Amino acid sequence: MPTFVKALASCVLLLLLGSHGLAKDLLTSTEAEERVETSYLKDQPIDLRVRRELTIERPYGWVVYVAPARLLETGNDNDLAPGIGPLYVLKNGTVIPLPTHLPPDVSIKQFEKSLK
Numbered sequence: 001m002p003t004f005v006k007a008l009a010s011c012v013l014l015l016l017l018g019s020h021g022l023a024k025d026l027l028t029s030t031e032a033e034e035r036v037e038t039s040y041l042k043d044q045p046i047d048l049r050v051r052r053e054l055t056i057e058r059p060y061g062w063v064v065y066v067a068p069a070r071l072l073e074t075g076n077d078n079d080l081a082p083g084i085g086p087l088y089v090l091k092n093g094t095v096i097p098l099p100t101h102l103p104p105d106v107s108i109k110q111f112e113k114s115l116k
Helices: 003-018 029-039 069-074 104-115
Strands: 048-050 056-058 061-064 066-068 087-090 095-097
Touching: 029 048, 029 061, 029 087, 029 095, 048 069, 066 069
Parallel strands: none
Antiparallel strands: 048 066, 056 061, 061 087, 087 095
16 A cells, blocks of 8 residues: 555544544644654654744645755755655644655645545
8 A cells, every 4th residue: 555545544544533532633833843843753764854934834734844954054955855745734733744756736735635
């Protein structure tokens, strides 16, 4: 089963659980960014940082962008890392990595469409 399908299935399950009071809804973009830092970035093979200035609110949560720490320090394109796309943080705190084979705006729209 593709990773995106597994993530979507987990997302739907957590949405259902969250609606019964078993998960605390995140209320702010700062909480969404903190969730990315504490539950997603710590498991990555390279040092990534949240790009707080790029976080945007969406109907189901927030889109949070991350980048290699080295890139943010140097500004050098040689420090880019392939395959790092935006993360969709649902209001219940679930972090969903969006596909990177599409432009971010397309990935975001497709993901939101799958939640309707």
